[in-house]
Amino acid sequence: MPETPPEQPVVLLVEDDGLLLMEASDTLSDAGFTVLEAPHADKALKVLENRDDVGILMTDVDMPQGSMDGFALARLVADRWPSIPVLIVSGMGTPGPDDMPDGARFIPKPYEPTTLVRTLRAFARRAA
Known part of the structure; x- marks a missing residue:
């Protein structure tokens, strides 16, 4: 029986x-990610607290709604769910040295x- 390729x-x-x-x-989705x-x-x-299948977090920085920005979310996720790699995107400039969690x-x-897909695939390989 042939092995199925690993899912994204x-x-x-x-x-x-x-x-x-x-x-x-x-x-x-077109690249095969759920x-x-x-x-x-x-x-x-709420999604992270209710699901155990999240493999990557991709977050914008500047989000007027909600209680925190993307940097705070990234640090919280890195602390509570250290196995989930974090990708931060923003049009607001480059993050400072203390904005992003390690990794x-x-x-x-x-x-x-293509840059987005390539980066997330690299994260997926690292997390596997």
Whole structure:
């Protein structure tokens, strides 16, 4: 019986801009990822607390709704769920030295879909 290829991990995508959320979700779905969507950090935390299959967190930084920005969410996830790699995206500039948790990656917006997919696949290989 042939072995099935390993599945791509579930990506929790946190983005407050509906169009960007849809575009990133479509890009990742087309690349074989299962995508869960959250419009802000509070919703993302509820997803993480209720599911044990999230393999990667991808979060925007500037999210006016919710109780925290993407940097705070990334640090919280790195602390509570250290096995989940974190990708941070933002069009607001480069993060400072204390903004991101250890091991997190940053991609500035606008990003190329191929860059996004390549980065998440590298995360998936690292986490496997």
